[in-house]
């Protein structure tokens with residue numbers, strides 16, 4: 001399939017790197033491709049970024065049959081553009097699509113399309129330290145129909161957004177609220193899919209946490225409200241004694257590319273990494289005996305997000321001395337160094353554009 005290109009009449013002005021936040025500025029072009037049962041995925045095209053005409057009865061608007069991904073393009077010191085493990089994001093997109101009854105994508109075709117888009121938009125990749133170009137692929141159900149079934153037609157789109165450094169004022173630990181009234185995902189649900197509804201469902205508990213002065217929610221499992229699953233929309237890690245522990249993937253936890261990278265990096269440093277169920281009670285006990293050293297989240301946006309305090313059942317504890325722990329700091333630096341091409345990519349994680 002050939003990708004067609006429609007030139008924009010005018011190009012946007014690029015914001016200064018120092019003014020960039022997250023997810024508010026979009027580049028000149030986007031990639032679009034459509035699906036119907038007769039033609040399969042067809043009409044791949046790069047065209048000017050802009051509003052999409054959609055029927056108000058489009059199924060995605062009513063039943064949330066929508067999936068997405070999030071990855072980044074980084075600029076190296078020599079000005080080259082590179083991606084971090086993009087194949088894993090596209091594989092996960094197909095995994096999410098399967099759970100949402102969507103047609104499979106040709107992952108290598110979409111990766112090529114993304115590379116073409118990035119070649120056109122390479123000047124949009126910011127170069128100040130910690131900045132990057134966030135990439136948001138999404139698939140939505142487009143049948144104009146308000147009965148409940150899965151759609152027959154879909155739109156895949158990829159949009160790009162230059163984003164600022166996640167920690168412009170330094171790598172500061174956040175305060176986390178452990179909710180016992182709300183769950184993010186349930187056994188047999190769609191927690192492992194990056195699907196719109198999971199994020200809509202997380203908003204209310206997050207609002208309550210924010211009102212209490214906490215940045216994010218720590219989610220417990222949806223069956224016993226006992227085992228830790230994730231924090232916000234990040235995976236979570238604990239350093240207890242000399243082990244790095246993260247909840248095992250149980251189908252309600254999202255399988256993060258950053259999570260997997262943290263595990264592989266830590267193992268390469270001979271850190272003992274354990275994937276298992278871990279209860280919130282065990283974390284409080286480890287704190288009481290002085291064994292709980294660090295807690296941090298992992299995800300594409302922040303890479304590593306150290307946790308300073310958590311509050312559960314009215315009891316707040318401070319992790320370590322409330323400062324960034326040594327393992328979180330080392331992981332953050334090494335991941336950045338790989339993503340920005342400052343060190344050798346011994347894991348084969350980098351794709352050049």
Ligand SMILES: *Cc1c(COP(=O)(O)O)cnc(C)c1O
Pocket residue numbers: 070194230232233234235254255256257258259298299300301
């Ligand atoms: C995207 C996401 C993550 C992190 O995944 P990465 O691939 O590391 O960015 C973790 N949890 C949830 C719920 C997510 O949506």
